[in-house]
Amino acid sequence: MNNRPAIDITQDIFDHICETIADKGYIVLHNLFPIAVLNNLVDDLSQINTSAFKPAAIGRQKNQQVVETIRSDKICWLDNTMTFAAPYFDWSERLRLAINRYFFLGLFDYETMFAHYEPGTFYKRHVDAFKGQSNRKLTTILYLNKEWQQGDGGELLMYRHDEAMPFETVEPRLGTMVVFLSELFPHEVSLSNKDRYSLTGWYRINEGIPLD
Template structure:
């Protein structure tokens, strides 16, 4: 967990632009990919909008994400290949039940990053991210979704959940992916 990672001069325009996005570009978040994809609002209740490089207001964020990708590859040899990121909006009452972002060997998502964009977040506003080790039921980390806090974790390793939020809750969630090569036989 990295509190206050970005300066307000980066965060404030980012949030302003994201919240001005055409809400018709938002869709209820789904679970699974391709044919198995479905919207189950008893598991997650956020609405999402994928970001793309043509959104120039997000260029500082994309540049920083690219630097992180290169640094992680340099130090940890993860072979991260590209990055996808979405803006997520949890309206009051929305939550996301415990899950992992990727199952080992079944996805090319390796590293998850979440940047929280909630100015004036207070204890009691809900919406905390709980991080777990494997099968444990007690979280080893509870993260309040405060403006500028970033969380980075291995997508296959850590189950996590979002507690019901009592206020509008905004975040940018991204996944670094490895290149899906053709397996050698």
């Protein structure tokens, strides 16, 4: 699993991501990565031992707690020792550098997790970062569901501020990626009717706040 092909993406794509985020605050990308790269990710992630997964918590640091009425997925944190994910981490680093050049955000760190939503699970409306309280600045979500169909659930619903209705619904199809400013968009994961998988990550700035 060590010699995975690099994700060959031109600088134009990173420029497009930055320009769209500057204009809208978010971007939804389709078919960003080659299907071979996606299949490799799915195959290798599926081999992670189930004991590595834990119920996802809400809150930060000492205030973290598992509240299944709000969030009921299971997660496994990834790190650079997982060599099968090296192409994805390399791409994420290129995005970090591009975002920093464009926005001067000073993003210094990227953390990512493999999330599994079993049938009947969900994540109610929330914000990834609260202004003045978090150093998460940019969220990425890559969906890894090969045979997702309408009716399978697990869509990402994105909201503006306190509006009651979502302005964007993202189907969690294989290869779809969402990138958005973490503080700007409340969002939720609708009820999943079948197994749903994604890689979710956050870019951070250094505000002297310990990592979760």
